[in-house]
Amino acid sequence: MDQPRHAVTARSIAARGIGPAPQQGTALLPPMDMASTYLRDPDNGYSAGSVYGRADNASVRHAERQVALMEQAHAGLLFSSGMAAATAVFTAMAPTHIVAPTIMFWGLRDWLHDIARHGHSITYVDMSNLPAVAGAIRPGETGLVWIETPSNPLWTITDIEAVAGIAHRAGAILCADSTAATPVLTRPLTLGADIVMHSATKYLNGHSDVVAGVLAAARPSALWTRIGALRAQIGSAASPFDAWLLARGLRTLHLRMREHCRTGQFLAEALDGHPAIAEVLYPGLPRHPGHAVARRQMEGGFGGMLSLRLRGGEEAAIAVAAGVELWQRATSFGGVESLIEHRASIEGAGSPCPDDLLRLSAGLEDPDDLLRDLHRALASLG
Structure with a gap:
């Protein structure tokens, strides 16, 4: 299952998977990596690239690479839930002002009610109203604009490209929850978003048997490095079994x-x-x-x-x-x-x-x- 020599669409990436994993051999599908720890080389190094299961797992890397390729992203990070993925963005940021939607996934909005505990302040706004979004921005203070489109449960639409422009002109980053759209319908990074988030529990897996979340970043950044470090420190990566099921779900x-x-x-x-x-x-x-x-x-x-x-x-x-x-x-x-x-x-x-x-x-x-x-x-x- 070598990578094709020529560019292929997200549909082909999803259907075929990406590989092979180092231990895959001639198997059509990658095996599940259930290891919690990995052997060192005689010279005390880790030439295979894996050290410990909390941060390193081939099944997790396989699934997050699939999503990253579909999103045309620099890289992906797979988490134990959509909430774990979303909150990682906020907790990794230095204290800042945040602009977020009035209508959004309730679990995250409920968590954001107490965002001051992380040193952040927050303004809620109708993200379909571009003048209101621009008015909510505090130049020099706003560091993050969070959008969700279509937004749950009213299914309002945010103009990703326009809001990205508003955010970037103020020096803020844009993170888009694209759970309801999936990379099949919308790729926010190609429209100017810096990070895209999915509750992979939903369409990406698609079979009501996985709880997971994923982030994908448009480019390397200090924030992206910090998010990855926090995931390893806290241990909020998805389990190997959930990652394997997710990769299987992505194929359809x-x-x-x-x-x-x-x-x-x-x-x-x-x-x-x-x-x-x-x-x-x-x-x-x-x-x-x-x-x-x-x-x-x-x-x-x-x-x-x-x-x-x-x-x-x-x-x-x-x-x-x-x-x-x-x-x-x-x-x-x-x-x-x-x-x-x-x-x-x-x-x-x-x-x-x-x-x-x-x-x-x-x-x-x-x-x-x-x-x-x-x-x-x-x-x-x-």
Whole structure:
């Protein structure tokens, strides 16, 4: 499985993997490296490049190289969760001012509420409003702009290239959470972001059996070195088994994303205008406020995530979630199975998520079956 002599697309990289690993031999797939420690050479060196499992593992390196190549990145770092990856960026930075989205993954936003413990200050802003983003920047003080696009759970779109320009003119770096888009649809580093982050638990793995996160950097930097050092010191790298499963999941990412996008678009169009639904939130709908930007920076589709706001409010939303049969009531997203959840219940007190909102992750089941299941549940509202 030598590297091709000529340039290939991200799709080919994902499907074929990258290799071979030193111990792979003639095996088509790289074996799992479960070692916790590695032998020294007689001269006391480590010519193979691995010393100890907390920082060194061939399976981890294999998966993070795959993601880095797909993102057209300088390098990647694989973590034990998406939260571990995201928080590593903030904790590795010297105290600074941060600009972050008003609407974003709740787990990270909740963690950021106490960001002052790391010496940082933070301003939240609507990242789809470029004048507001520019106004939130403090020249000479802002060191990091964090974006998430499409953002969870309202699926708002941020213009990555434009916000990168705003951040860089102020001397700040831009980090983009691209979990919902994946490298198949959007490559933020090619649009000006400095670091891209994924919860690899979601689409990258795609089978609801891994918890992992990954960062990929556009170029070497002191911050990137510090992030890697912190990961080794804290021991927050992904396990070899999770890394191996992730690398396996990446092999079908392009095929899965094609179907997720098709089903997401189909459901959004079919449910738009339903009398029980006040609004369908999906960037693939022409009336979506971020549709034009999404068309420009998302290639091949708009993803498999959509949200529904019910006219009957929280009671109706919970009733619909309870009334489905094919959709499964669980948090997380990006797996082969379709999931539905009342998001405000998950996020709890203080969440900006509307209580009439259902978040849907369109899986790989038959789209018509998924639509019929939702129609039955919606019809039960009377």
